[in-house]
Amino acid sequence: MTDARLLGSDIPLAERYDLALVDLDGVAYRGHEPIDGAAAGLTGARAAGMRLVFVTNNASREPESVADQLTSLDIPTQPADVLTAAQAAAALLGTRLQPGAKVLVVGGAGLVTAVRAAGFTVVTSADEQPDAVAQGFSPDLGWAQLAEAAYAVAGGAWFVASNLDQSLPTARGFAPGNGALVGTVVAATGVVPDSAGKPASTMYEIAVERAGAREALVVGDRLDTDLAGARTGGFAGLHVLTGVSTARDDVLAAPGLRPHYIAADLGGLLVPHPAPEAGAEGWWTCGSAAARVSAGRLELAGPGPTSVDLVRAACAAAWASVDAGEELDPASVPDLVVTGEGDAVGGTGR
Structure with a gap:
């Protein structure tokens, strides 16, 4: 997928691709509210034989919680169908740390669970001399936790962020995302973290390997994360215009951020896409x-x-x-x- 142009498909995308890697906020739902056409589009895609894996930069929630919310919005989902940035961050930690290594977790329950499940020891203070700091979004994150992260990173701990999204969509508008909170630690230490989330293609690659997919389609609302990750990983990407990035953003997009397909909403999975x-x-x-x-x-x-x-x-x-x-x-x-x-x-x- 190196040619930065729109692609065409004379059959519905749900028939062309056997796996959809679907973002959550701004795609399947907005905050705690449904998005028009999301349930129908995803249900129709499944009926056409497309498998769905929900891939999210949100590291604060457990896969079980995400699956329950989707199911409540008429999108039946199992925890195994959810892959979070917390799980990707834990996988990234495993590329340099041995099991049992101490990790200071700054974030929500989802990140704590993922780090523990990967075999690491979770600590809460820089005084415990952690080998790494893993930071992910949590609406409850406060100064005290950010300060501990800064102390540990300044002391030499490896700094890993679940993602660097500057904002996240909610039912009331756009709120500060994990990238904005990570920026506090960066400002205090001068250290830029390694990131496991989109636009890195790590989560996409993990999901495709788990599913054994033939050809995957990335579905997202943000050019700078979802679609950039698709381009980076060599996957086709569908931009749905229900979240952060707009149609005008598509027109002005740099090559590395461009989608391969564009649709108003998830109903775009169920129709052909003519090529200009x-x-x-x-x-x-x-x-x-x-x-x-x-x-x-x-x-x-x-x-x-x-x-x-x-x-x-x-x-x-x-x-x-x-x-x-x-x-x-x-x-x-x-x-x-x-x-x-x-x-x-x-x-x-x-």
């Missing part, structure tokens, strides 16, 4: 939508409201222009508001 085609006078078309870059400005055309094909055409035009060394004025890229699978608002007449 290059046409005359620099226009790229996808369905009835079209886009081009002329004199450094993005131009859009098509009936409105139009399908998500408008976003696909805009991405194809913008990416081709930028990759050819041409300038693209970001101010010419509008906020394309996608309202549901197959519906988008934006564009100008051609």
Whole structure:
């Protein structure tokens, strides 16, 4: 997956790929609330033969808790179907530490459980001279725990973060994520941690190996974590527009952050994805939508409201222009508001 363009599929993605690596916050749910189309999309994907593994940068919760929440939202899930950044962090610790090594855990119950399950001794104070510090998100994390982490890291302990997400979506908006909290320890010590979570592809690789998958599809809402991890690991990535990153972000994305497919929501697993085609006078078309870059400005055309094909055409035009060394004025890229699978608002007449 080294060609940073959109892909096309003439069959539904749930039929093309045998495993979906699905992010949680902003994809399957938002905080404790369901996302429209998520349960139907995932249920339909399973019915088509696609296996689901929920891969999350959230390290605070146990897989059992995540599975229970998904099940309550009409997405039946077993704990074995969940892979957390806490589990990935514990696996990363195992690449350098021997069983029994002392690890200062700064985070929630999920990280504590994962570190213990990997055979390490969990400690709570820098005075115990831990071999490593493992930091993950917890809404209860406070100054005292961050201070212990700083003391230990400054004393030479290996610093490992479950992930570096700067924000996380909640029902009330975006809140500080683990990366923001890790930044406190970095500011105090000058030490940048190794990270186990996305955009590293570690979790994806673990999930694929466990599932014995033929070909996996990453599904996420964030370009800088979910989709960057897909590009890094060589997996195809579907960006659903229900979370952090927007359609405008897709159009302006650097090659390493670009999705391979775009959909309004998880209903995108159940439909074919047409590939944009290059046409005359620099226009790229996808369905009835079209886009081009002329004199450094993005131009859009098509009936409105139009399908998500408008976003696909805009991405194809913008990416081709930028990759050819041409300038693209970001101010010419509008906020394309996608309202549901197959519906988008934006564009100008051609």
